[in-house]
Amino acid sequence: MKEGTRVHDHGRPPARFRRLGMVAAITAIAAVVLLAGQGVPAGGAPADRAAGQPGDDDRGQELYRQSCASCHGPEGEGTQRGPGLVGVGEASVDFQLRTGRMPVSTEDGYRPVHQEPQFGAADIRALVDHVGDFGGGGPPIPRVRPGDSRLGMRLYLDSCAACHSSTGRGSTLTDGTVVPSLFDATPTQVGEAVRVGPSVMPAYPESVIDAGQLDALAGYVDTLQGDRGDLDRGGLSLDRMGPVAEGMVAWAVGLLLLVFLVRWLGSRAR
Template identity: 45%
Template sequence: MKVRATLAATLLVIGATLALAIAAGQADAGESPVPDPAGSTPRPGSAAAVQLEANRDPAVVAAGEQLYLTGCVSCHGVGGKGTPGYPSLVGVGAASADFFLRTGRMPLAAPAPQAPAKPPAYTDEQIIQLVAYVASLGDGPPVPDIRPERGDLTEGAQLYLANCAACHNSTGIGGALSHGNQAPPLLNVAPTQIGEAPRVGPGQMPVFGPDTLSDEQLDSIVRYVLYLQDPEHPGGLRIGSAGPVPEGLVAWLVGLGGLVLIARWITRERREHRRAHG
């Protein structure tokens, strides 16, 4: 009797546990999914949200068109369709226009193989208007909602070293490319423009779309680049942040040079004695 009672109690406990598990699973299935923090809706007040709202305002788009006809049409053509030697802007998206305008690469002062970075030629309001007009010419990447605080610094370092360091250097100081071009330094670039560059692929840079780098991974890269802009220096001076080559050069010059000077100082009296006694 005791064995039967124990077995019955055990079966009762197992049955109750299974019932609770099934009920919990049904409850979870009925709940709405938690929104993805990296969703397509930008944060209110962010640069991405401000630009998205401007893109939907016909008055802003019209103002941008007037600016375009004044400063851009001679190269990029009517309706952004391009001219010989200059690219079309149809379908490049808001991110591309925002990147080139805010980094001062557009408009060009003179034809050049690579547009140099310089202070913006337009005010913030004018840039928003121009970007809205370019965005109206065709679908393309929007201004990304960059959130460095959401990124992971370690993951960002790994992604940067795997995808960016070959051109921009492991310390973000830039580097030489083929055909006389160069990968620009990243040490004075704003977070949004750091995130825009992989999405639009300016110059010789490849495009890293969401299927290659997710929004979270892009945030991690941006966070790491911001770290490179103001890194910790436990080992002393930065020496240009160019890596081990200048550090080794300084070690050789200072270390070896110091040893030579010490050796000459030690043997100075002996040399003077020999000269005095012929």
């Protein structure tokens, strides 16, 4: 081979193409790193906001403007149609939303009625956070734990049974106010109601019912709901009508059986 003759390696691409390939690879890697840092998934727009979903703060503000502001005011200052929400606390807002009492509707005559909530858990959390921005104060959402149901029974009979009935079925007061049943209340909702006192119910701060007593009270309400079957063991529940009504039914059935027994014995003596 003569000196200076150039040898071509047909198995490798020319140098300029190799350099272009390296530049393209580096550019692609840099783009991936940049997009990952911005939270953009492969193939699309930023994660969690690809469909135009606002953040929690924006979501709470939007929901409040659509469903609450007309009655409670744009900044929670209150109007002639609804009370102010400044400083009411997380427990009050969470209770009203999770029990379906708010927002009210014309079908219920603008009365807060216990029903299925109209918002999902995430939207309720967003609304609670947004209303909390109106001003501090008010009781927080209580953390209710399992408690002593025997202590809870004494507290319930002393402070709750007069309105909710001894069985938790609820009642109607002399002024026509309907006191709801407790059979669908969760422990957290029981705790919230105790702390904020919805409707005509008085509020009980920790100085009156402390955290341990609140746990016990919620535990007894759970027993009233019959989740463990403790109340119906050994007999019929009679739809939980209460001890007085159930006692009258027992007396009526017993007297009727006694009459039949006397007549049967009389017919055999003839």
